[in-house]
Amino acid sequence: MMFFPLSVALVIIIILTFLIPKAKRNGKCILPPGPLGLPFIGNLHQYDSLIPHLYFWKLSRKYGKIFSLKLGSSTMVVVSSANLAKEVTQIQDLAFCSRPSLLGQQKLSYNGQDIGLSPYNDYWRELRKICVVHLFSLKKVQYFSPIREDEVSRMIKKISQQAATSQITNLSNIVISLTTTIICRIAFGVRYDEETPEGRKFNVLLKVTEEMLAGFFVSDYFPLLGWIDKLSGKINKLEKNFKDLDEFYEGLIEQHLNPDMPKSMEGDIIDLFLRLKKEKSTPIDLTLENIKAIIMNMLVGGTDTSAAAVVWAMTALISKPNAMKKVQAEIREMVGKKVRSE
Numbered sequence: 001m002m003f004f005p006l007s008v009a010l011v012i013i014i015i016l017t018f019l020i021p022k023a024k025r026n027g028k029c030i031l032p033p034g035p036l037g038l039p040f041i042g043n044l045h046q047y048d049s050l051i052p053h054l055y056f057w058k059l060s061r062k063y064g065k066i067f068s069l070k071l072g073s074s075t076m077v078v079v080s081s082a083n084l085a086k087e088v089t090q091i092q093d094l095a096f097c098s099r100p101s102l103l104g105q106q107k108l109s110y111n112g113q114d115i116g117l118s119p120y121n122d123y124w125r126e127l128r129k130i131c132v133v134h135l136f137s138l139k140k141v142q143y144f145s146p147i148r149e150d151e152v153s154r155m156i157k158k159i160s161q162q163a164a165t166s167q168i169t170n171l172s173n174i175v176i177s178l179t180t181t182i183i184c185r186i187a188f189g190v191r192y193d194e195e196t197p198e199g200r201k202f203n204v205l206l207k208v209t210e211e212m213l214a215g216f217f218v219s220d221y222f223p224l225l226g227w228i229d230k231l232s233g234k235i236n237k238l239e240k241n242f243k244d245l246d247e248f249y250e251g252l253i254e255q256h257l258n259p260d261m262p263k264s265m266e267g268d269i270i271d272l273f274l275r276l277k278k279e280k281s282t283p284i285d286l287t288l289e290n291i292k293a294i295i296m297n298m299l300v301g302g303t304d305t306s307a308a309a310v311v312w313a314m315t316a317l318i319s320k321p322n323a324m325k326k327v328q329a330e331i332r333e334m335v336g337k338k339v340r341s342e
Contacts, residue, residue: 072221
């Protein structure tokens with residue numbers, strides 16, 4: 001007998017979820033053309049999350065260089081030409097520069113207190129200035145050069161050992177390990193060996209974090225159905241990941257506040273931000289949550305994306321031997337007999 005009222009409640013929720021976004025609009029919203037979607041879910045059933053670039057390319061051939069999709073209650077506009085990309089990223093930059101507020105990203109960035117997920121505002125502008133002056137300056141890049149050289153040497157040695165014993169080399173794993181280790185040493189002065197318990201624990205933490213940041217939460221697309229995230233266990237998993245990350249950050253910060261901290265931590269990014277916080281030498285009052293959110297940016301933004309770029313570049317070169325030979329010749333010409341060169 002409970003079936004009827006539950007069915008009615010579900011229908012009401014679906015109707016409200018579909019109608020409320022329309023009621024909030026002021027006037028008519030003219031969108032670019034796009035594929036016809038279904039009520040409530042829009043184009044979610046058509047979206048190919050495994051190869052989105054090919055999916056978008058096919059749509060651009062049918063609907064033009066700018067088209068729109070409906071993903072639940074959210075609208076996505078896709079541009080696929082150089083001129084439109086310039087319009088979005090340069091001419092209309094202020095209208096498009098803020099990212100959408102997604103549950104996983106907001107939670108792990110302490111409600112957008114980082115530089116990657118913060119909305120465009122005074123806080124973001126000041127934080128960007130701090131990063132440009134103190135993190136991305138030529139002096140700081142040169143300061144961390146020995147770390148990069150050391151890790152690249154370790155990687156080359158490992159590849160050479162595997163080649164000498166005819167082992168299979170997994171380039172993806174090696175490059176991910178390289179970028180992760182470099183970021184860890186630069187950001188908080190710690191080197192995690194992937195073969196140690198601490199290294200394996202850190203890699204699991206990083207993997208779950210990436211999963212939560214890029215994961216699908218029903219409430220991001222159907223706000224009134226957020227209870228599904230709780231029933232599915234996604235909220236509990238997100239909360240646990242946030243707790244584990246926060247404890248990880250706290251441990252690093254405590255080590256850096258210790259007068260007897262390891263020498264490897266002197267001058268790293270956490271040390272820099274803690275010093276700026278103590279000296280109050282920035283226009284914004286840095287908090288520990290700000291610093292934790294920035295650490296998250298360093299970990300996620302500096303590891304997987306950098307590794308993916310290298311792996312795809314190598315994949316493209318391997319598939320084109322002539323291009324590979326040309327690149328090798330140019331490198332030998334520029335580097336000469338130097339053992340190391342950036």
